[in-house]
Amino acid sequence: MVKAIAKKKSNTIKLNFDTSWSYAPAPESKSAATINKQYDLFINGEWQKPLSKKYFDTINPATEEKLSEVAEAGVADVDKAVKAARNAYDKVWKKMPAKERAKYIFRIARIMQEKARELAVIETLDGGKPIKESRDFDVPTAANHLFYYAGWADKLEYAFPNRRTESLGVAGQITPWNFPLLMAAWKIAPALATGNTVVLKPAETTSLTTLKLAEIIQEADLPPGVVNIITGAGETGAAIVNHADINKIAFTGSTHVGKIIQRAIAGTNKKATLELGGKAANIIFEDAPIDQAVEGVVNAIFFNQGHVCCAGSRLYVQESVAKEVIRKLRDRMQSLIVGDPMDKNTDIGAINSKEQLHIIQKYIAIGKKEGAEMYESSCALPSKGFWCRPTIFSNVAQSNRIAQEEIFGPVLSILTFRTDDEVIEKANNSPYGLSAGVWTDKGSKIFNMTKRMRAGVVWANTFNKFDPTSPFGGYKESGFGREGGLHGLLPYLNLIN
Amino acid sequence: MEKAIKKSSLKVSENGLEKPTAAGKPVSTKRLEVMKTYKIYIGGQFPRTESGRYYIPTNAAGKKLANVCLSSRKDFRDAVVAARGAVSGWSGRAAFNRSQILYRMAEMLEGRKAQFIDELIQQDATKAKAEKEVNLSIDRLIYYAGWCDKFQQLFSSVNPVASSHFNFSVPEPTGVVSIIAPQGDLPAGRQGSLLGLVSVIAPVIAGGNTCVVLASETKPLCAVTFAEVLNSSDLPGGVVNILTGKPSELASWFVDHMDVNATIYCEKDSTVQKMIREKSALNLKRISLYDKINWYSEEGQSPYFIMDTQEIKTTWHPVENIAGAGGGY
CATH class of the missing domain: 3.40.309.10 (Aldehyde Dehydrogenase; Chain A, domain 2)
Structure with missing residues (x-):
């Protein structure tokens, strides 16, 4: 130990890590997680085989081993998911008393907390991030996000002075691969709290925790079609963006793709929130x-x-x-x-x-x-x-x-x-x-x-x-709209006089 | 000269000035009216368009209104330079000061009420409608003058984060806004070439942005005269820049420019709306389409218009030892 600490000329002490410093392995156990061999699409509250009949592999980037295979939603699958979301919006979710809506979101948050360890393990296996980050940051913050927005559902009349609010309808949401579960929570939580239904697509390299979230949503008995989770790559995302019956696009990803989305929805009434790149x-x-x-x-x-x-x-x-x-x-x-x-x-x-x-x-x-x-x-x-x-x-x-x-x-x-x-x-x-x-x-x-x-x-x-509770989002080409906090409600609402 | 003119030979002419007569015969003179040159307004100056072009809007009876500047893309770019240069000064002013300047604009407009009414009448309004429009325009400036130092309080938040940080969110101006003002052609009484103009400019500058505005193509007179109001209202040059010309020519440049942060469009033309939204992707401009607003009604004013050209900034700072601090009370 003494050898490891060498005095520099300045008053700072330099630690020498080349010598006797090493840590014994402290691996988290894979057995904490159940990963299916194959995942279908979560549409209308059920697991449905993709009409495209296609699946793709998802691997562990730390070992290059295959973890599972995931359905690739085609245009017809996207259409099915949007129809389910529309139907759930018109028949169930829009009519449900806000306080009941809130309780569903609270329930999802709670089950996420109960399954936190499993979610963290899957997040790390599928995405390559250190377990201490998925365990201490991604998963708890995701659950907290749902918990926070759940409470907003029946309090929206306090959020915007002198205005009433109305939900938009069906939200198409596309999340990135860097914080898969957290981004899914960022998108689903405010959408549901404000009375919208959801079609969400995770990034193709990191679908697993979002699919696990679909299982949680099923376990929470959320009415079928309120949240639909479909997997796939860019083409699936494009099918969501271009679907005529979607009212809102929420996208987190690159500025390049964000601009393509902005152009694609130019002739429509779709609202958008874009959370894009940065160079802070x-x-x-x-x-x-x-x-x-x-x-x-x-x-x-x-x-x-x-x-x-x-x-x-x-x-x-x-x-x-x-x-x-x-x-x-x-x-x-x-x-x-x-x-x-x-x-x-x-x-x-x-x-x-x-x-x-x-x-x-x-x-x-x-x-x-x-x-x-x-x-x-x-x-x-x-x-x-x-x-x-x-x-x-x-x-x-x-x-x-x-x-x-x-x-x-x-x-x-x-x-x-x-x-x-x-x-x-x-x-x-x-x-x-x-x-x-x-x-x-x-x-x-x-x-x-x-x-x-x-x-x-x-x-x-x-x-x-x-x-x-803290709004997040960019100026300039980093996008527009905010996620989180009171300000994160507005992108999912129309304000009425 | 003066000595040569004898008092007895002076007669009072029609226009009230004394003029000499030759050989005792009165000269019949009718005063020639001085016509106003309608110029554009860039960086606090009134240049003509660099293009040297003009167009002649007419009223319903076909009477020529004026030779109006047909602004070019280059005029727009010059105006953006002026607007960008004015951002830090204007957004850096105290909100209270911005409030006072908007109030001063209302005062100046009130003082020149007759001129605006006259111009609106020239552009086919009845006297009653013209008076109503000018009165509403003045009141709208007063309304937004009042909001300058209040909307931030309404739309800010202190966020109770779970970690040991002080965290707050506040609105900030987005920067330079390009505005294609209401054209004033739609059903009489619904749109106003002056009221529409004031209604879109006021919330943008109340929030600390600067702007470049394209006035009504067919009814541009009040816009230029309004620039004179701005010029005498302590509003710094460059905060509002007003061009006259054709939206069909300029609209795409208004949304193409990489140094513009937001664009406002007020007409129903869905082709232009689509073009604007498509081009906004270039640098992700914030787009507001005000095609359904009745500027004469209550819905024509609200702090939510200010928020359309604001960004939300969230700031974090650690709070020392909050968990271990114990009771400090």
């Missing part, structure tokens, strides 16, 4: 508590392997402390445990898919080519599965592609600045505006920065915090 600026001032800020940076970019739309992927450090921040960041990166997502000590799990790994690798190559200075932790990587070491680029220029484009992986671009005005200019110089962060000990500076940064969620002296 995370700003460290010289007066910030540096150690805490470094922890914040690690959380901002390496949380969920950096597969986070609001990840703090552009770090702006004030010149006077840049050296120190980068040194401490490198040291901290070296201590991150990369590997088996099922291990409770793992900090960084597997990249979600081979395709995403290729995108990340492409950007790392671009970063090197653009002349930025790369550093990656020296950790060993498992031989199977999709992996990426935590990586930082320093000496990045504002115009570099790695400072402009979303990478969606554990890759951080570091830039420096001198003055407040300069860093605001740089931070806001992005087509995106989902989130932002600032680290400083000075209160008035915090408010100056948080007010001027053009982003929907701003974290001061913290990062990547989420809560059901």
Whole structure:
């Protein structure tokens, strides 16, 4: 132990992790979860074989082993699901007293809590995220979200002053692969609370927890057709977006696809909420508590392997402390445990898919080519599965592609600045505006920065915090509409005089 | 000269000015009316369109109203530059100050009421309708002047997050808004070329945005005169920019521009609506379609119009040791 601690010239102590530090394996058990060999489509309260007759494999990205196979919904299947949702809306859900609607949502939330461990295990197996994240963040936050919105169902008349509200009808919802269960809860909870019915499609690489949620919905005796869960890839999503009897599209995913959706629904009366990409600026001032800020940076970019739309992927450090921040960041990166997502000590799990790994690798190559200075932790990587070491680029220029484009992986671009005005200019110089962060000990500076940064969620002296009561969503090309909180109700309602 | 004119030789002419007579014969003069040049309004200045083009709107009887600027795409782009430049100053002002300026706009409009009534009558309104429209327009400015420093309180929230953080959400202006104003052609009394214009501009600037507005093509007079009201109301240049011209030519540029954050369209033309929504995908503009609003009714004003060009920003900050703090009371 004594050997492991070496004194540096400065008053900071550097931990040497190359020597005697290792953790014994602490794996979560796969037996906590039941995964069927094959999953059909959940339409009208029942499991139905796809009319398309097609299934596709879903794998564990940490081992590349097949976990299950999942139905691929075709246009006819989507139509069936929308009809079921319409029927449930007209005959049951719209007419149900709001307080009864609320109780169904509460019930779903409760069963999710009861099955939390199983859901966490499946989320980690299917998506590659560390079990400590799915256990401590994804699953509890998802259940809390349902719990929060359940309570809104019979209180909507208090939400919008001087207006009555009416539900929209059938909501088509498309969720991403980075937080599958949580995103399903973000979408289903407000839709049901406001009296809409749902057709939801999870991302094709991570369908399993959403299908597990369908089982929970069935167990909760939610009236058939109120929530329909259909699986598939982009074509299935397009069929939902283009279906004539859908009143609202809620999409979380890339800005590219979000724009396609916006064009596709242009000639219709469909409402939309789009929660898209980001390239968040995370700003460290010289007066910030540096150690805490470094922890914040690690959380901002390496949380969920950096597969986070609001990840703090552009770090702006004030010149006077840049050296120190980068040194401490490198040291901290070296201590991150990369590997088996099922291990409770793992900090960084597997990249979600081979395709995403290729995108990340492409950007790392671009970063090197653009002349930025790369550093990656020296950790060993498992031989199977999709992996990426935590990586930082320093000496990045504002115009570099790695400072402009979303990478969606554990890759951080570091830039420096001198003055407040300069860093605001740089931070806001992005087509995106989902989130932002600032680290400083000075209160008035915090408010100056948080007010001027053009982003929907701003974290001061913290990062990547989420809560059901807290509205989430972007400025500019990061999308529109809010999810969470009181403001998350509006996208699912019409206001009437 | 003055010395040469003897007082006895001066006669009072029709227009009230004394003028000399030659050889005692009175000169018959009728005063020539000075016609107003209707120019556009960009960055607090009144230039002509850079294109040098004009068009001649007429009233129902076919009488020529004026030579009106036929604004071009370049005029629009210049106006966006002016509007973008004005965003930080205008949104950075105290809400109370914005309120005072909107109130001042109402005062100025009230003071020039007769001119607006006259212009509306020239554009086919009856005197009673014209008076009603101007009165409502003034009242609408007062209405939104009052909202400037109140809507934030209505639509903000402090969010009781489960972790040890202080968390709040507030509306913020979205930035530059392009507006194709109500054209004023629809059933008499329903739309108003002045009331519609005021009703779409006021909530946008009350919320701290800046805008570029395309006035009614067929009834543009009040829009230009309204620009003069703005110019004398302490409203900073660039906050409201008013162009005249053809929506058929300019609408697509209004929604194409990458430095515009939101677009408002007030007509029922479903082809244009579709075009606007399609093009909005370019940089994900926020789109508001006000084709069903009766600006003369109560539904023509509400703080929800302000919210149409607002974003919600949520801010988090840790609270030290909240769980372990124990009773502090």
